[in-house]
Amino acid sequence: MRDVCIAGIGQIAVGEHWDRSLRDMAVDAVVSALNDAQVERPQMLFVGNMLSGQLSLQENLGALVADYAGLRGIEAFKIEAACASAAAALRLAYLAVAGGMCDVAVACGVEKMTESRSDRVTTALATAADAVYEAEQGVSFVALNALLMQRYMHQYGYRREDFGGFAVNAHANAAGNPWAMFQRPITPEQFATARLIAAPISLLDSAGIGDGAAAVVVMPADLAGQPPRKPVRIRASASATDAVALHDRRDPLVLDAAALSAGRAYAEAGVGPQDVDLFELHDAFTIMSALSIEACGLAPRGHGVGLAKEGAIALHAAHPMSTMGGLKARGHPVGATGLYQVVEACLQLRGEAGVNQIKGASLAMTQNIGGSGANVFTHILERCW
Amino acid sequence: MSSSSHWRTRRQRLALVGEQCPHCQAMLFPPRDICPSCHGPAKEPYHYGGVGSVYSFSEVYTAPDAYEHYAPYVVALVQLEEGPLLTAQLTDVEPEDVYVGMPVEMVTRRLRAEGPEGLISYGYKFRPVPERVAAH
Ligand SMILES: [Zn+2]
Numbered sequence: 001m002r003d004v005c006i007a008g009i010g011q012i013a014v015g016e017h018w019d020r021s022l023r024d025m026a027v028d029a030v031v032s033a034l035n036d037a038q039v040e041r042p043q044m045l046f047v048g049n050m051l052s053g054q055l056s057l058q059e060n061l062g063a064l065v066a067d068y069a070g071l072r073g074i075e076a077f078k079i080e081a082a083c084a085s086a087a088a089a090l091r092l093a094y095l096a097v098a099g100g101m102c103d104v105a106v107a108c109g110v111e112k113m114t115e116s117r118s119d120r121v122t123t124a125l126a127t128a129a130d131a132v133y134e135a136e137q138g139v140s141f142v143a144l145n146a147l148l149m150q151r152y153m154h155q156y157g158y159r160r161e162d163f164g165g166f167a168v169n170a171h172a173n174a175a176g177n178p179w180a181m182f183q184r185p186i187t188p189e190q191f192a193t194a195r196l197i198a199a200p201i202s203l204l205d206s207a208g209i210g211d212g213a214a215a216v217v218v219m220p221a222d223l224a225g226q227p228p229r230k231p232v233r234i235r236a237s238a239s240a241t242d243a244v245a246l247h248d249r250r251d252p253l254v255l256d257a258a259a260l261s262a263g264r265a266y267a268e269a270g271v272g273p274q275d276v277d278l279f280e281l282h283d284a285f286t287i288m289s290a291l292s293i294e295a296c297g298l299a300p301r302g303h304g305v306g307l308a309k310e311g312a313i314a315l316h317a318a319h320p321m322s323t324m325g326g327l328k329a330r331g332h333p334v335g336a337t338g339l340y341q342v343v344e345a346c347l348q349l350r351g352e353a354g355v356n357q358i359k360g361a362s363l364a365m366t367q368n369i370g371g372s373g374a375n376v377f378t379h380i381l382e383r384c385w
Numbered sequence: 386m387s388s389s390s391h392w393r394t395r396r397q398r399l400a401l402v403g404e405q406c407p408h409c410q411a412m413l414f415p416p417r418d419i420c421p422s423c424h425g426p427a428k429e430p431y432h433y434g435g436v437g438s439v440y441s442f443s444e445v446y447t448a449p450d451a452y453e454h455y456a457p458y459v460v461a462l463v464q465l466e467e468g469p470l471l472t473a474q475l476t477d478v479e480p481e482d483v484y485v486g487m488p489v490e491m492v493t494r495r496l497r498a499e500g501p502e503g504l505i506s507y508g509y510k511f512r513p514v515p516e517r518v519a520a521h
Contacts, residue, residue: 119447119448119449132394136496136508137460138448138452138455138460138496139445140445140449142447143445143460147441147461148441150442150485151440151441154441198444199444201443247470252440252441
């Protein structure tokens with residue numbers, strides 16, 4: 001296997017893009033990433049996306065995005081792993097380059113969500129769950145996370161307000177991210193009184209959905225390292241699966257796939273959780289943050305929420321998380337979100353994170369969770385220039 | 386769900402038929418062909434008694450298509466007394482009366498209807514076990 005770098009990054013602001021289609025957004029991100037890497041033509045394109053078939057009646061995204069990006073003729077694929085589709089696309093681009101199958105691959109994530117009726121989006125998101133034994137029972141994707149949060153509160157003795165630190169931190173950081181959808185802080189009081197959407201989950205526990213696209217160019221280290229690029233080395237790329245349905249898990253409050261993929265990533269990189277300078281975690285819901293933190297070994301079982309309560313995840317604290325706003329406040333275009341995480345980690349490692357810059361950041365981790373914990377991708381990235 | 390899909394899953398949805406692994410005795414619901422515990426073939430039907438307790442619950446206010454006019458409703462992870470967890474709605478109960486550990490039993494109810502002319506989907510829901518609620 002060859003050492004692999006991210007040679008270029010591209011993203012568009014997350015938001016309600018009435019003026020831009022699915023393909024327009026994907027092309028914007030891909031072209032930005034290629035320009036950043038100063039590469040004209042990749043050999044392979046991996047497009048992460050979850051909902052285009054349901055919400056835009058458009059599949060065959062690999063060929064469509066390749067064509068509209070001016071890349072007709074290259075190999076291209078659509079990759080789906082629910083909310084982890086984009087990190088899955090990066091994982092495959094990594095495998096293609098590390099394995100020597102190509103020298104330049106692009107991973108892109110794209111999602112168009114805001115032009116569909118909200119009940120259609122709710123129905124579409126529920127396809128990440130088990131169609132027969134979860135969705136058919138009337139359980140929305142939010143409700144699955146609510147079942148986890150309720151049980152967590154019961155089992156470990158927390159209140160709703162205890163989860164507020166995750167959302168407050170994310171919004172504070174999004175205020176410094178020009179690509180974020182919600183560039184404004186919120187207070188713990190606003191969190192405590194927010195409207196419930198599936199008890200005990202409120203609007204402010206949940207990442208806001210949006211339209212967006214992000215992309216990276218993946219190259220072997222020996223080709224990516226030539227100036228004036230600022231390559232970021234992929235020290236580890238790992239993934240793992242668990243049962244799709246919550247009720248089929250060994251223990252619903254333990255994200256086994258997150259623990260497995262993080263464990264594989266730590267082993268591959270030869271680092272531990274304490275070596276990571278920043279963590280872009282999958283904060284689609286505050287409960288997912290807590291469970292992801294525990295699965296990654298940053299807190300013992302039942303103590304993930306404590307990190308947010310103690311302010312340990314702020315930009316200049318011990319474990320900075322959601323440093324550009326996270327899914328919560330940057331916005332969550334589901335099939336693109338995993339590459340936003342990676343692009344944001346690269347901005348930090350390249351020293352280009354603006355007012356949110358973490359000084360001396362050299363090692364970053366991203367974790368992208370598909371479904372309620374069924375397919376989890378962990379990447380560890382390192383500054384190498 | 387299509388009518389053939391309803392027909393295929395009728396035993397599990399209407400009679401709570403799962404499986405018991407003949408190799409490692411793992412109790413499985415819903416049924417599946419390969420035991421997740423020992424990876425052996427698991428095709429021995431097992432009729433669950435339909436009694437269990439609430440493992441976790443939520444009240445849904447924003448429902449998917451076709452469930453909207455039932456909202457708000459309570460969904461739960463129910464732990465059957467034989468062991469497995471399953472996902473189901475609770476019925477015949479006020480949301481504020483639900484608690485983790487509440488004893489419940491299976492009933493067959495309408496899950497949704499696909500318009501006035503369409504297929505009506507029936508399946509399991511769970512309701513409080515009356516005498517034990519009184520004792521609570
Ligand atoms: Zn078995």
